[in-house]
């Protein structure tokens with residue numbers, strides 16, 4: 001019988017006996033190849049009780065591969081893993097869970113047709129007489145769990161109806177509900193806003209105090225310096241260094257991750273009197289957002305900042321024609337944009353990097369080359385026939401330009417690391433030669449080095465007389481790249497502020 | 513440093529090679545299954561390996577092959593077409609009615625009418641699926657019944673015999689020793705293969721099947737693409753109907769019953785995923801050949817048709833199991 005909200009795993013009893021200073025988890029020399037291509041050559045990690053251990057590394061460094069191996073989701077080719085000194089070799093996630101190891105994977109996998117409570121207790125539902133699922137009990141337990149974590153998610157809602165951020169919160173809650181000794185979090189904050197991150201960190205501190213060890217992966221270095229006690233860096237599948245976070249600074253960490261020093265991008269000078277590229281006239285869509293009018297000048301980057309649920313994504317998607325607006329119009333270069341038709345929008349010179357790359361950004365089973373070429377196939381085709389040479393040249397160029405790390409352009413996108421997948425989406429958009437680039441969380445899951453590359457790229461793109469409309473939940477990011485910032489609150493455009501004269505504090509105050 | 517880059521380069525080259533060979537290996541494995549099954553029958557029966565038998569085998573597989581090629585397009589978009597058996601019956605019936613001894617028209621008209629009927633019914637399927645959001649299984653299940661009903665109404669339940677000589681040539685004739693149905697199959701395959709691998713439409717078919725939302729965001733008219741695959745499937749069913757009618761020298765109202773299952777089986781054996789986005793026509797062609805070989809080989813061995821059904825089903829499952837195992 002289960003004791004809800006989470007089962008107490010047997011491993012905790014072993015823990016009580018174990019030596020106090022013995023590390024919770026020690027993994028050494030972990031190696032893994034996919035089809036003969038090494039993804040991980042020498043992965044090492046030592047996690048102690050009561051600490052948050054940040055696992056850092058660029059896109060494709062092998063972090064997810066390593067953590068999936070620890071969790072038993074993948075099988076290692078070499079290396080050893082010990083939990084409190086006992087060698088383990090998990091065959092499945094269930095196996096790992098029994099030994100007190102839980103994971104929040106980078107790619108989420110909710111059951112969309114089930115409710116939040118059903119998702120959390122999937123496979124370990126409380127039962128009446130061991131047969132019938134005790135739904136009321138399950139709901140109560142789920143509610144208790146979410147309330148304890150202070151996550152604002154309705155337990156009775158269907159997963160399908162939740163926002164990406166809420167789905168992420170549910171997955172976090174689910175992993176924590178196991179009350180595992182070791183909690184692995186692979187980019188848990190890539191889809192949630194700063195407010196939720198704060199709540200999550202409070203929860204992490206409580207779990208830490210309980211004596212658990214947390215492995216934390218994030219490309220947001222600010223978070224790492226806020227929550228982590230120790231860090232380990234991987235680069236190109238190899239362990240680089242490890243130590244207490246208090247002994248290093250941000251620059252050192254970035255240099256270790258990227259392998260060389262990087263420069264941050266300077267903001268361009270404001271260009272007064274540039275012609276208007278995008279004009280949005282009192283655009284509304286149902287209850288999502290109301291009466292929004294905003295312009296983007298040629299050469300300008302307009303940032304949109306707002307809390308989750310402020311209608312940012314809906315707004316972008318409506319401008320791009322994925323949804324038809326209930327009122328209002330959009331003009332690009334003075335020409336009216338056909339509402340509700342992404343194809344026309346692309347032809348008129350728009351491109352969009354969507355928020356959820358897995359769901360709407362990529363054909364995961366398709367190859368890198370095919371994904372990159374997808375939006376621009378028609379542009380380069382001759383009477384319906386794909387020009388293969390031109391296509392190969394264009395995709396090659398894009399892969400180099402965006403530094404997409406992959407064995408070949410013909411491998412399926414689903415085998416890429418998260419950050420590299422995001423770069424493929426970017427590459428696809430750019431190949432259509434857009435005038436206006438619409439980006440929803442453009443650096444979601446992207447490493448620090450590539451982030452700066454993307455900022456530099458957006459700058460350069462805008463400097464050529466193009467426009468950028470960008471949504472980001474990260475205030476520092478919005479502040480770094482935007483010329484002007486539109487602040488959304490509950491579906492309304494509250495303020496438009498100058499990016500140069502605004503501080504982070506001002507921005508978050510305006511948004512809340 | 514230099515050594516390091518060197519090893520990187522070689523590993524890069526090697527991995528490129530592996531990645532490039534991957535897809536071929538995949539279609540290769542179905543060729544192996546085909547060869548193994550053929551070898552088995554060759555040992556079991558000496559007549560199996562004769563030229564005459566192979567011509568015969570190919571001819572027997574051609575109708576299923578043509579149907580399966582059309583169905584592949586639909587399945588690649590994550591759809592299914594259950595109506596092809598009935599559509600081919602109606603197409604054959606309409607075509608036949610134009611070339612009987614009492615109603616002599618040019619063969620060309622009969623061909624256009626048959627193919628047109630198929631394409632039109634396919635378009636109806638496509639519109640029902642894309643504009644009214646009816647699941648493909650349901651839409652084409654409905655069409656399976658409707659097209660059969662139309663065939664029976666049109667023919668009053670009676671066969672249409674006495675077809676003109678030139679019409680019978682479509683299914684019975686041959687060019688340079690190659691039977692017409694086989695020629696038609698290879699032609700359809702070649703065109704289909706070019707469309708899928710070299711045209712933007714072909715790319716869109718894969719993209720829509722792989723992730724419809726992403727395809728839409730990428731600016732693809734997903735509805736048009738999906739509807740077109742049903743038109744293709746219908747058109748090829750019409751063509752198959754012409755070949756069948758011509759070969760049987762009469763249009764039968766009950767023609768083509770259950771043919772959709774063999775066609776879907778050929779697609780699945782050929783490695784095309786019912787979940788959409790993955791698969792190839794080469795696989796489908798060999799899938800159809802494998803089914804044809806099993807039928808032909810067991811006929812030669814004198815296996816009763818009852819057992820044939822049983823064995824065929826088992827072989828289909830085993831073939832797909834092996835495919836899963838390989839992944």
Ligand SMILES: Nc1ncnc2c1ncn2[C@@H]1O[C@H](COP(=O)(O)OP(=O)(O)OP(=O)(O)O)[C@@H](O)[C@H]1O
Nearest residue numbers: 034039059060061062063064065415416417418419
């Ligand atoms: N199933 C797979 N098949 C082939 N290659 C793979 C597979 N999974 C991962 N890889 C490769 O292994 C390497 C490491 O990937 P991994 O996902 O571990 O990186 P990561 O450090 O988590 O990156 P990110 O920060 O972008 O998530 C990448 O080059 C990736 O392409």
Ligand SMILES: [Mg+2]
Nearest residue numbers: 063064106418
């Ligand atoms: Mg990862």
